[in-house]
Amino acid sequence: MFDTKIAFIVRNDLAAWQRMNVVAFLATGIASAAPDIMGQPYIDANGHRYGNMAGQPMLVFEGDLAGLQKAHRIGLERELTLLPYVFPMFSTGFDEANREVFRAQDPHNLDLVGIVLRGSKKAVDKAIKGLSLHA
Structure with a gap:
């Protein structure tokens, strides 16, 4: 049905609120980076118009730091x-500070707590190989 796949990966040693926070922020990022995934607005039976969501399924996986770094590298x-x-x-508390702490990271050893990947199914499957769906 879809030529592409979207996979979120969150670190398995985070608190529940941190996992949800990471996925929420990454979801906004993938919607911005790939606006073609967005479906049409929702309209209820009374004609109330709501926002639109992604029209493509997204899967959430979990892994340790090494698993995230491997998926990132691939x-x-x-x-x-x-x-x-x-x-970090x-x-x-704000976007500019996020970019600053990200820029300060060693690009070969990022302290990743989450990533989202989108691309061909085959390429995404290679990147997430060995990871489990989030429990």
Whole structure:
């Protein structure tokens, strides 16, 4: 049905609120980076108009830091649409500060707590190989 796949990966040692926060922020990022995934607005039986959501399924996986770093590396190699979230971003309060702490990270050893990948099914499957669906 879809030529592409969207996969979120969150670190398995985070508190529940952190996992949800990471996925929420990454979801906004993938919607911005790939606006073609967005469906039409929802309209209820009374004609009330609501916003639109992605029209493509998105899967959420979990893994340890090494698993996220591996998926990140493969995502870069395969030129997937990729958005990262690093641990120091939990301590900031606004977007500019998030970008500053991200920029300060070692690009070869990011302290990833979440990433989202989008691309061909085959390429995304390579990146998430060995990871489990989020429990």
